[in-house]
Amino acid sequence: MSYLNISNVDVVFPTANGAYIALREVHLEIEQGEFIAIIGHSGCGKSTVLNVVAGLLEATRGGVLLENKEVNSPGPDRAVVFQNHSLLPWLTVYENVRIAVDKVFGKSKSKAERHDWTLHNLKLVHMEHALDKRPGEISGGMKQRVGIARALAMQPKVLLMDEPFGALDALTRAHLQESVMEIQAALNNTVLMITHDVDEAVLLSDRIVMMTNGPAATVGEILKVDLPRPRNRLELADDPTYNHYRAEVLRFLYERQRRPEAA
Amino acid sequence: MGEETEMSKIIALALAPPVVAEIAPVAEVHQPVRVAANTERQPPASPAYSFPPVSKVRLRAAAIIRAMVLPGAVFLLVLAVWMLVNAKITSDIPTPAATWARALEIFGQPFYVAGPNDMGIGWQVLYSLGRVMAGFALAVAVGIPVGFLMGASRDVHQACYPLVQILRPVSPLAWLPIGLLVFQAKDPSAIFVIFITSIWPVIVNTSAGVQAIPQDYLNVARVLRLGKLEITRRILIPATLPHILTGMRLSLSVAWMVIVAAEMLTGGVGIGFYVWDEWNNLNVASIIVAIGLIGLVGIVLESLMNLAQRHFDYNRR
Numbered sequence: 001m002s003y004l005n006i007s008n009v010d011v012v013f014p015t016a017n018g019a020y021i022a023l024r025e026v027h028l029e030i031e032q033g034e035f036i037a038i039i040g041h042s043g044c045g046k047s048t049v050l051n052v053v054a055g056l057l058e059a060t061r062g063g064v065l066l067e068n069k070e071v072n073s074p075g076p077d078r079a080v081v082f083q084n085h086s087l088l089p090w091l092t093v094y095e096n097v098r099i100a101v102d103k104v105f106g107k108s109k110s111k112a113e114r115h116d117w118t119l120h121n122l123k124l125v126h127m128e129h130a131l132d133k134r135p136g137e138i139s140g141g142m143k144q145r146v147g148i149a150r151a152l153a154m155q156p157k158v159l160l161m162d163e164p165f166g167a168l169d170a171l172t173r174a175h176l177q178e179s180v181m182e183i184q185a186a187l188n189n190t191v192l193m194i195t196h197d198v199d200e201a202v203l204l205s206d207r208i209v210m211m212t213n214g215p216a217a218t219v220g221e222i223l224k225v226d227l228p229r230p231r232n233r234l235e236l237a238d239d240p241t242y243n244h245y246r247a248e249v250l251r252f253l254y255e256r257q258r259r260p261e262a263a
Numbered sequence: 264m265g266e267e268t269e270m271s272k273i274i275a276l277a278l279a280p281p282v283v284a285e286i287a288p289v290a291e292v293h294q295p296v297r298v299a300a301n302t303e304r305q306p307p308a309s310p311a312y313s314f315p316p317v318s319k320v321r322l323r324a325a326a327i328i329r330a331m332v333l334p335g336a337v338f339l340l341v342l343a344v345w346m347l348v349n350a351k352i353t354s355d356i357p358t359p360a361a362t363w364a365r366a367l368e369i370f371g372q373p374f375y376v377a378g379p380n381d382m383g384i385g386w387q388v389l390y391s392l393g394r395v396m397a398g399f400a401l402a403v404a405v406g407i408p409v410g411f412l413m414g415a416s417r418d419v420h421q422a423c424y425p426l427v428q429i430l431r432p433v434s435p436l437a438w439l440p441i442g443l444l445v446f447q448a449k450d451p452s453a454i455f456v457i458f459i460t461s462i463w464p465v466i467v468n469t470s471a472g473v474q475a476i477p478q479d480y481l482n483v484a485r486v487l488r489l490g491k492l493e494i495t496r497r498i499l500i501p502a503t504l505p506h507i508l509t510g511m512r513l514s515l516s517v518a519w520m521v522i523v524a525a526e527m528l529t530g531g532v533g534i535g536f537y538v539w540d541e542w543n544n545l546n547v548a549s550i551i552v553a554i555g556l557i558g559l560v561g562i563v564l565e566s567l568m569n570l571a572q573r574h575f576d577y578n579r580r
Binding site: 054055056073074075076078079080082084086088089090099100103104134136154 | 482502
């Protein structure tokens with residue numbers, strides 16, 4: 001049995017026009033320490049998959065097993081990095097991470113240890129210089145860094161990232177991708193990342209899960225990315241293997257799963 | 264914004280040259296003489312876009328003058344209209360000078376007491392403020408929980424919303440007879456009127472604030488497995504506080520407006536009854552002074568609420 005098992009998940013939403021089948025038979029097995037990217041056109045239900053794993057949404061049929069235990073409610077063992085960072089604006093950068101640390105390690109760590117752990121995680125994302133700033137005072141990229149620190153600080157079994165860099169400009173995004181690779185090399189987390197960025201998927205992940213278009217979206221194809229780590233964006237730019245993977249994903253997205261009436 | 268990231272510095276560097284390149288020709292086209300003059304005076308490093316230094320003192324002085332002169336002009340205009348009314352329409356409206364003399368008289372002895380119906384204007388204002396604060400405090404104490412319930416539960420919202428909508432636009436004075444009947448006394452009735460008119464902004468804003476809490480914050484709470492009490496204390500209250508404070512600010516200014524009207528009808532010590540009393544005595548100068556004072560107290564209340572907002576509202580800290 002694999003570490004994280006998304007087992008034949010169906011998600012159906014009741015609507016005024018009858019049941020809307022968002023996901024059908026989504027099956028995915030993920031090993032510990034794997035970095036998985038889920039890619040697909042917008043509206044294909046990528047985020048729905050992530051929300052089911054997070055426990056924020058219940059599967060209509062099928063289910064999710066983490067270390068052979070069924071997941072049916074949200075919890076810090078499946079920390080989420082939300083697309084729009086969702087930091088609490090009335091708390092400082094430090095407090096935003098500390099609230100998670102206090103909640104998860106309130107019993108197992110002393111106050112001093114929790115303080116150190118908060119700082120440690122903010123250092124991991126290079127945000128130790130802005131501890132007392134509020135989210136409104138830092139840039140979008142920095143907010144997302146703090147969001148990542150908050151998720152990492154929960155020491156999750158699986159790190160869930162919902163288009164974490166989707167709202168950022170290209171340069172900032174590249175910067176954060178480097179950080180994520182750096183952290184991944186150090187911590188070897190199990191990561192499930194939703195993205196719509198082909199380069200991001202190939203650069204970061206061990207496997208790319210390509211989803212078909214909704215309704216009744218499902219796993220279309222899984223591409224194993226066999227590139228040595230650490231990966232360097234500039235070197236890879238001319239690497240034929242990298243470009244081959246890139247082309248594979250593009251072909252899936254734009255030939256086989258072209259959006260019916262592309263907007 | 265906060266500190267710059269390395270990225271933003273790189274972006275800034277990348278953007279810098281073209282911006283400069285665009286400015287230079289424009290400057291030359293529009294102000295050739297000035298550019299030439301500058302080249303002679305300044306070191307030749309960047310002659311085209313070096314401006315003479317602007318004195319900060321001069322900027323500050325200009326700002327102060329504007330802040331004084333513009334409102335001053337409007338003030339003078341109002342004085343002129345006032346004098347015109349006095350001269351051409353009715354001499355019952357006293358001149359600004361006479362009013363000023365009366366103001367000095369009134370404020371010379373703000374806290375005298377010459378019997379229950381003859382007290383200084385300071386006491387009048389304090390008694391009114393006391394009623395306003397009592398009614399306002401009640402409105403806040405009842406309005407915030409009700410607003411929370413309406414914001415959090417769709418059923419409660421559906422149940423209460425029509426009533427709120429019907430009662431909200433009712434003139435405060437329409438409530439006064441009800442208050443007098445129920446309480447059989449002047450002070451509680453006045454406080455009741457304040458309460459019933461100033462509660463609506465608190466309810467409406469609180470419930471809107473609760474409804475406006477992004478789902479994301481609640482998802483964060485769910486991932487962290489916060490309990491009900493923790494969610495209320497750490498998410499709901501801080502997230503709605505800005506809305507609540509806005510509601511309270513509106514509510515307080517409504518309360519201060521209502522008290523004058525209410526006291527005119529209930530009598531007793533208070534700035535509203537003072538105005539009414541002076542009208543009966545035909546002391547129009549006193550009324551004008553009272554109008555000014557009511558406005559000033561309103562500003563003070565408003566700035567106190569602003570201060571509170573600045574202190575508690577994370578958006579404005």
